[in-house]
Amino acid sequence: MIETNTDWQELRIGIKGICKYYPESYWQELDRERKYPTDFVKKLTKEGYLSCLIPEKYGGSGLNMRAASVILEEIHRSGGNGAACHAQMYIMGSLLKHGSDELKDKYLHKIANGTIRLQAFGVTEPSSGTDTLSIKTKAVKNGKKYKINGQKVWTSRAEHSDLILLLARTGKDNHKKRESLSLFLIDMRKHIGKQIFIKPIRTMINHSTTEIFFDNLEIDEDCLIGEEGKGFDYILDGLNAERLLIASECIGDAKYFVDKSIEYGNQREVFNRPIGKNQAIQFPIAKAYSRTLAAELVLIKGCELFDKKKQCGQEANISKLLAAEASWEAAEATMQTFGGFAFSEEYNIERKYRETRLYQIAPVSTNMILAYISHKILGFARSY
Numbered sequence: 001m002i003e004t005n006t007d008w009q010e011l012r013i014g015i016k017g018i019c020k021y022y023p024e025s026y027w028q029e030l031d032r033e034r035k036y037p038t039d040f041v042k043k044l045t046k047e048g049y050l051s052c053l054i055p056e057k058y059g060g061s062g063l064n065m066r067a068a069s070v071i072l073e074e075i076h077r078s079g080g081n082g083a084a085c086h087a088q089m090y091i092m093g094s095l096l097k098h099g100s101d102e103l104k105d106k107y108l109h110k111i112a113n114g115t116i117r118l119q120a121f122g123v124t125e126p127s128s129g130t131d132t133l134s135i136k137t138k139a140v141k142n143g144k145k146y147k148i149n150g151q152k153v154w155t156s157r158a159e160h161s162d163l164i165l166l167l168a169r170t171g172k173d174n175h176k177k178r179e180s181l182s183l184f185l186i187d188m189r190k191h192i193g194k195q196i197f198i199k200p201i202r203t204m205i206n207h208s209t210t211e212i213f214f215d216n217l218e219i220d221e222d223c224l225i226g227e228e229g230k231g232f233d234y235i236l237d238g239l240n241a242e243r244l245l246i247a248s249e250c251i252g253d254a255k256y257f258v259d260k261s262i263e264y265g266n267q268r269e270v271f272n273r274p275i276g277k278n279q280a281i282q283f284p285i286a287k288a289y290s291r292t293l294a295a296e297l298v299l300i301k302g303c304e305l306f307d308k309k310k311q312c313g314q315e316a317n318i319s320k321l322l323a324a325e326a327s328w329e330a331a332e333a334t335m336q337t338f339g340g341f342a343f344s345e346e347y348n349i350e351r352k353y354r355e356t357r358l359y360q361i362a363p364v365s366t367n368m369i370l371a372y373i374s375h376k377i378l379g380f381a382r383s384y
């Protein structure tokens with residue numbers, strides 16, 4: 001196995017130690033049955049890895065973004081998938097940064113020790129898609145309560161989460177105004193099957209994603225995060241963390257593919273010599289590896305800026321873009337290296353290939369990152 005970055009060595013060793021007990025056969029079986037990796041998530045929670053971004057005063061390990069990034073990278077490099085639990089790391093930031101002291105005291109300790117799960121993030125709706133400002137789910141205030149009606153789609157892990165961070169429209173108008181969107185932290189447990197209905201969506205990867213319907217759900221006003229009308233701003237504020245962490249998963253996937261290609265390319269013999277002797281096998285891997293390292297450098301810089309509380313929009317977006325492309329390039333090269341055997345479930349390449357394709361679409365599509373770079377960094381006129 002090639003060694004690239006070796007920062008946070010102890011953390012890497014700890015995660016690798018856990019991942020050994022959850023080998024590729026574990027992920028393969030879950031994938032086949034579209035099941036959630038409950039044991040794996042419990043173990044990560046118990047060992048404190050999922051609370052790495054929660055400050056110590058709330059029972060977390062109080063580490064930084066780079067540490068969180070290394071955790072997800074190592075999970076992916078081992079052949080696993082952090083999607084089952086990654087949302088907790090970045091969703092929690094909205095509560096930590098913008099939630100009231102009461103909400104933080106109520107939930108953060110419990111999230112850190114695993115008695116409450118915060119894995120669901122409800123933003124996307126069927127008709128809004130990428131255009132978040134046009135969401136229709138409404139939260140109407142009446143006295144000290146809000147009544148919520150509407151529908152979300154692609155809300156991943158909702159069946160495996162107690163809380164949901166929900167973006168809804170509180171303004172009276174239905175226009176695309178950011179000031180009419182608000183963010184809520186809702187305990188779903190006693191409402192499931194009554195005012196909250198969750199319907200799983202079977203997808204090409206094992207992602208536990210769902211549709212959620214809200215039917216006259218009444219919640220207390222103290223479920224509101226921060227101020228009414230600032231929900232969209234709070235979400236934007238959390239996006240850099242999301243992008244850096246997803247870039248880390250892509251880096252882990254890319255390294256996984258490079259490792260697999262080297263091993264297989266050196267060992268598989270055809271025409272009485274290893275296939276890895278052919279430059280047609282070597283060069284695509286060499287290219288993907290180079291792109292992976294380039295993406296990783298931008299990612300490390302992004303994490304550094306994030307941890308110093310400096311502007312990191314450029315690095316977060318560009319690292320996500322480059323890392324998603326690098327992991328896809330590595331996946332393609334590895335498919336070719338494995339030839340026919342890439343299609344066999346036994347080798348896991350087809351599973352990881354399907355999984356890593358997601359990153360060019362969600363969270364946040366490559367197109368929208370290119371639009372961000374064009375508009376916000378390069379100063380082109382907005383295209384939408």
Ligand SMILES: Cc1cc2nc3c(=O)[nH]c(=O)nc-3n(C[C@H](O)[C@H](O)[C@H](O)COP(=O)(O)OP(=O)(O)OC[C@H]3O[C@@H](n4cnc5c(N)ncnc54)[C@H](O)[C@@H]3O)c2cc1C
Pocket residue numbers: 120121122123124126128129130131153154155156157203207209358361362363364365366367368371383384
């Ligand atoms: C497996 C999975 C898990 C997900 N998990 C969650 C989750 O937990 N919570 C959540 O809220 N959402 C989640 N999503 C939603 C995801 O973020 C959306 O799929 C994504 O935002 C795109 O929305 P859409 O699929 O409706 O695509 P659309 O908005 O319909 O876009 C379709 C295509 O057109 C492109 N496009 C649209 N407008 C433009 C434009 N102006 N310029 C250039 N290109 C454009 C898009 O980039 C995309 O490629 C998940 C999605 C998937 C597939």
